[in-house]
Amino acid sequence: MFVLQVAIIMVLAVGAVLLLVVTVQRETTQNASDRSLAIAEGFAHSPGIVEALKSPRPTAVLQPRTEAARKSSGVAAIVIVNRDGVRYTHPQPKVIGQRWTAQQMAPLLAGRTVRTEAGHGTLGPVFSALVPVKDRDGSVVGAVGASVTVGNVNSMVARHLPGVFGAAAAAVAVTTGGAAVLSRRLMRQTRNLGPTEITRLYEHHDAVLHAAREGVVIVDADGCLLLANDEARRLLGLPLRCEGRPVRELGLALATAELLASGREATDEVHLAGGGRVLAVNQRSLDRYGGPPGSVATIRDSTELQALSGRAKAARDRLKALYDASAGIGTTLDVTRTAEELAEVAVPQFADFVTVDLAEPILLGEEPTDIEKQLRRVAARGIREDIPPNRTGGPTEFASSAPQARCLNLGHAIIEPDAHTAPGSRTQQPQSTGQLTDTESRSVIAAPLCARGVALGVASFWRSQKLETFDQDDLVLAQELAVRAAVCIDNARRYTREHAMAVTLQRSLLPRDLPEQNALDIAYRYLPAQDVGGDWFDVIPLPGARVALVVGDVVGQGLHAAATMGRLRTAVRNFSTLDLPPDELLARLDELDDGGEGRGEGRAEADDATLGATCLYAIYDPVERRCTMARAGHPPPALVYPDCRVEFLELPAGPPLGLGGFPFATTEVDIPEGSKLVLYTDGLVEDRDRDIDESLDILGNALSHVNREPEETCGAVIGALLPRRFTDDIALLVARTHALPMHQIARWDVPRDPAAVAQMRATVADQLVRWGLEDLGFITELILSELITNAIRYATGPISVRLLLDRKLICEISDGSSTSPHLRYAETTDEGGRGLFLVAQLAERWGTRYTPNGKVIWAEQSLSDEYSGV
DSSP, X not given: OHHHHHHHHHHHHXXXXXXXXXXXHHHHHHHHHHHHXXXXXXXXXXXXXHHHHHSSOHHHHHHHHHHHHXXXXXXXXXXXXXXXXXXXOOSSGGGTTOXXXXXXXXXXXXXXXXXXXXXXXXXXXXXXXXXXXXOTTSOEEEEEEEEEEHHHHHHHHHHHHHHHHHHHHHHHHHHHHHHHHHHHHHHHHTTTOOHHHHHHHHHHHHHHHHHOSSEXXXXXXXXXXXXXXXXXXXXXXXXXXXXXXXGGGTTOOHHHHHHHHHOOOEEEEEEEOGXXXXXXXXXXXXXXXXXXXXXXXXXXXXXXXXXXXXXXXXXXXXXXXXXXXXXXXXXXXXXXXXXXXXXXXXXXXXXXXXXXXXXXXXXXXXXXXXXXXXXXXXXXXXXXXXXXXXXXXXXXXXXXXXXXXXXXXXXXXXXXXXXXXXXXXXXXXXXHHTOOOTTTOSEEEEEXXXXXXXXXXXXXXXXXXXXXXXXXXXXXXXXXXXXXXXHHHHHHHHHHHHHHHHHHHHHHHSOSSOOOOSSEEEEEEEEOOSSOBOOXXXXXXXXXXXXXXXXXXXXXXXHHHHHHHHHHHHHHHHHHHTTOOHHHHHHHHHXXXXXXXXXXXXXXXXXXXXTTOEEEEEEEETTTTEEEEEXXXXXXOEEEOTTOOEEEOXXXXXXXXXXXXXXXXXXXXXXXXXXXXXXXXXXXXXXXXXXXXXXXXXXXXXXXXXXXXXXXXXXXXHHXXXXXXXXXXXXXXXXXXXXXXXXXXXXXXXXXXTTHHHHHHHHHHHHHHHHTOGXXXXXXXXXXXXXXXXXXXXXXXXXXXXXXXXXXXXXXXXXXXXXXXXXXXXXXXXXXXXXXXXXXXXXXXXXXXXXXXXXXXXXEEEOOTTOOOO
């Protein structure tokens, strides 16, 4: 390609040189002819030329002048002749005097100027100009001729040839260099492709461009269409001759025309075209890659893809609804709340309105029998709140032809694409069934809520006029939602039943009313958690005007924990009848939990919930104003003194029940009258959001207030410590202490002498008179006489008698023996053995308790209703 360019340049250069030489030759010849004419005319009209011709010696006058002019002007010859053609001057003196021919002189004599080119003269080939010399009267007196030889002209041309050839060579060099640069750049831009390859590439490019199934449009910076392939013309509906026209004038959709004219970048931007086509347009700027200003856009027909995308989006929405259902339905174990969650999940992404009707026994944790007659609307949700379906709580009845009744009978979901024409839509009032009216509903799906083969209720999904009707895919989704909701509702129903049973069992095992006693003013709070646990408490009156306070906590929740709590409470009550010290009572509980058999086997069963149970047992004696306590892994009690000072008693912790092999320790604390003893379970002070030390500080602050009754103290403590959502039961017991007045206590030491029995009868009778209990004198004397006589006869150590006047008259005889008497029936022939029988018959109750120094036998008698106190 480059060689061809150089050859062309050389041909053009040679032609230019030849043309230039010819031009110089012609111009030089014309110049020589013009110059000879000018010199000849100059001499012919010069002053004195006529006089010189007429002078006697014209040659002498004119020859020097002509030679001087010839040499200065560079002409070959200046010749002057007379009228007869005789030469007066000539560069060659030998020619002077010779004549011109008559033919040469004829036009001169006629007064005309003669010009000859390349004529043959005495000097060789010349260019001559002959001018007549005229006198004043116009007559020709002679002639002047000036000549330039051809050699002179050629020498002048030869002087111009170096410049011509130099210019030609420079032009060739510049043109060749430019061609080289242009050729290199062209090769770089075409990637070293030759004309054939470029032609073939263009043909392929053009074929691909027009055969592509994606439209290609190129628009310049002024918004005019530069190129559009066949697919672009088809998709956009472009006219035949559209190149070069502004895109806004091509009849395109406004949004599409604005996009193409603006040149802004776009990625998969959706545009609508004629015929309902959906186009995806991608546009990029050309100059970002070094191209000319403008933009290129690709256009793809996405109509089918859009339809597929719509179906895929619907599928994604259904999957999302199922995911939301799995995460949002069944978050609680409440039947009503679970039904509400089903409605919340379905509205508004699946339906405009959702109603859930359940059989009424489901709400009570029972299984339905005749479901169609027991339905009650428990949940409703919609995009509006002022329509019948949003009313809940009332019974619901459906006609037998209604979709809801039919789906319950068939056991699967039913779709009614047109709710206006659905069977049963005209046979009942919307107000009574909670259905949508004709103007509000469009289609409905009724899905039964079935679990374990039992129908629990029905869910109705409604769509109004603003949404498309339900289809078969929606029916499958509604059925799936109903199945998931039914399982969760059934779980909630079963939990409701178990929870109700556990609560009933728990409340039946807890004390319903606190026993009457004078030692303590007691208030309590019991707050069961959502999952019933095993926290418990009890107040047990003991002989000697004493009262036992018990607080315990069983590990676990549910029916098993409640039953275990009842078992422990019963065991504590039974052991308390033995009047055991707190440490011994807890040891008995620990042995009871262990089962009395191999501990390893019992733990391997892992079904005894008492393992790890905690308990605090305290006995308050109003006579001694002393409290004896022991605990098994339970939080320590708090003691609030009359001055509102709060102290958490440091009792030996002891292991939780059921571990076995560890002793329990008893602590005795003297308690001033008017103090408050506070017992609680760990649910009160343990919270995820705060440390237990912080909870104890809050508890102490709540207890340290003046002049609060126990009931008020319970309210203050619960208000300060109750978490928003507690997962463990809370038991709180507040007991304000009282002391038995000294004038209601009588005590005597009895000598070990049978004669002292009579004296004690008299002394006791006098005390009863002072208390106003004369009517109890005989029985009391008989009881004391028998008990004192047995102590003197069988016991050891000192003997004492104590009378306590409380709600009952209490007689106590203490001695140093640890042997307890037993009630038995005496034979007819026996002389003794009837004393304890008489005591048991005369006293309301009697018993024995052991002390560190021996034992105490006690007997209680009820006071008459007329007794008004001391």
